[in-house]
Amino acid sequence: MHQLEIPWPIVEEEIPEFIKLRGCINCDASKRLKEKTGREYGFDHELIVRCLLLGCQEYRHDLLHPFYDPEETIRLFNKNPQPELKETVRAYCLRVKEKFGRFYEKIGISIDGLLEKLR
Numbered sequence: 001m002h003q004l005e006i007p008w009p010i011v012e013e014e015i016p017e018f019i020k021l022r023g024c025i026n027c028d029a030s031k032r033l034k035e036k037t038g039r040e041y042g043f044d045h046e047l048i049v050r051c052l053l054l055g056c057q058e059y060r061h062d063l064l065h066p067f068y069d070p071e072e073t074i075r076l077f078n079k080n081p082q083p084e085l086k087e088t089v090r091a092y093c094l095r096v097k098e099k100f101g102r103f104y105e106k107i108g109i110s111i112d113g114l115l116e117k118l119r
Helices: 028-037 045-053 070-079 083-106 111-115
Strands: none
Touching: 028 045, 070 083, 070 111, 083 111
């Protein structure tokens, strides 16, 4: 009788916190920094530790290097469209799709669908 060899356990990749929150601006660390300093982003040793503990720094995002949700980027562009910036917004969204599209799919968001809203 042959033993079934079990490979390493298949672990589902966890959705990064900054994507669950739809951008660093929605994180408690950003909100607390704004209460302390009046700014959403910047350096605060104690608050950046939160970015480390939540795993965001593994993806190179923290209060000094925030993640901007593509939907918010498109919303802000559409609010005050500047034709010369449209390609920059599109390129940013495509980079997010390339790096994090699988996570957006897990939360039911289509980056391509968001790009259709770009005016």
